[in-house]
Amino acid sequence: MTTLLEVDSISVTFDGFKAINDLSLAIASTGLRAIIGPNGAGKTTFMDIVTGKTRPDRGRVLWGEGGMNLVGLSEARIARLGLGRKFQRPTVFEAQSVAENLDMALKNPRQPLRLLLARRTAADRVRVEAIAEEIGLRAHLTRRAGELSHGQKQWLEIGMLLAQDPKLLLVDEPAAGMTVAEREHTTDLLKRAARTRAVVVVEHDMEFVRRLDCRVTVLHEGRVLAEGSLDHVTADPNVIDVYLGR
Ligand code: ADP
Numbered sequence: 164m165t166t167l168l169e170v171d172s173i174s175v176t177f178d179g180f181k182a183i184n185d186l187s188l189a190i191a192s193t194g195l196r197a198i199i200g201p202n203g204a205g206k207t208t209f210m211d212i213v214t215g216k217t218r219p220d221r222g223r224v225l226w227g228e229g230g231m232n233l234v235g236l237s238e239a240r241i242a243r244l245g246l247g248r249k250f251q252r253p254t255v256f257e258a259q260s261v262a263e264n265l266d267m268a269l270k271n272p273r274q275p276l277r278l279l280l281a282r283r284t285a286a287d288r289v290r291v292e293a294i295a296e297e298i299g300l301r302a303h304l305t306r307r308a309g310e311l312s313h314g315q316k317q318w319l320e321i322g323m324l325l326a327q328d329p330k331l332l333l334v335d336e337p338a339a340g341m342t343v344a345e346r347e348h349t350t351d352l353l354k355r356a357a358r359t360r361a362v363v364v365v366e367h368d369m370e371f372v373r374r375l376d377c378r379v380t381v382l383h384e385g386r387v388l389a390e391g392s393l394d395h396v397t398a399d400p401n402v403i404d405v406y407l408g409r
Pocket residue numbers: 177178180181182200201202203204205206207208209
């Protein structure tokens with residue numbers, strides 16, 4: 164298994180407080196990984212560093228086979244290298260249809276919407292339908308995104324990221340606010356997406372992490388506290404101490 168992303172000894176200090184403290188971890192080029200940890204563990208800061216939003220004080224973030232260092236690159240540049248980030252709240256174009264949202268994601272987002280939609284090719288249409296199928300919204304292609312349920316909007320946004328064919332998909336609490344059935348669908352969707360790329364899920368909800376059935380990294384005080392299967396990490400006395408506050 165090849166490594167796609169290697170975070171090497173990164174540290175970040177905010178006002179004298181070490182939010183990330185000599186953190187190292189590696190993500191394989193395919194498959195799912197869950198990153199968990201109590202509030203303030205550094206999960207958001209980790210995502211901000213990897214995506215180029217926050218620059219670490221020290222350490223490297225190495226990408227791909229060539230081990231290119233992402234530190235210092237812009238968020239846009241890192242996104243173009245193939246790193247897609249899904250924030251917690253869905254951000255879809257509410258007034259546009261599901262098909263139009265996916266279509267825009269396939270193309271250069273800087274062009275006016277009117278031009279983008281006019282230039283839809285047969286190949287684009289096939290690809291849009293394939294993605295809609297993959298995210299379970301095939302029957303909703305002509306619906307306005309604003310009319311979708313919370314869960315469906317989240318899937319649409321994941322679909323918009325998949326349209327750009329990222330090498331790594333980074334998702335923040337994808338199942339928050341979802342029904343049980345929606346969670347199940349989200350689990351299947353992420354597992355499918357992870358067959359051909361790396362998918363990293365930052366999550367609070369242990370039940371959801373259990374469903375993902377993947378390798379888990381536990382962060383605490385800006386570093387890796389434990390790593391392995393969920394059963395392995397939740398049996399770790401250090402993890403129990405942190406979660407039960409003993
Ligand atoms: P998590 O996402 O795991 O809850 P965060 O990455 O948001 O953790 O935060 C890690 C620590 O860094 C927290 O103690 C938080 O208060 C602190 N922190 C995060 N961002 C900033 C910032 N911009 N300025 C000051 N402190 C910050």
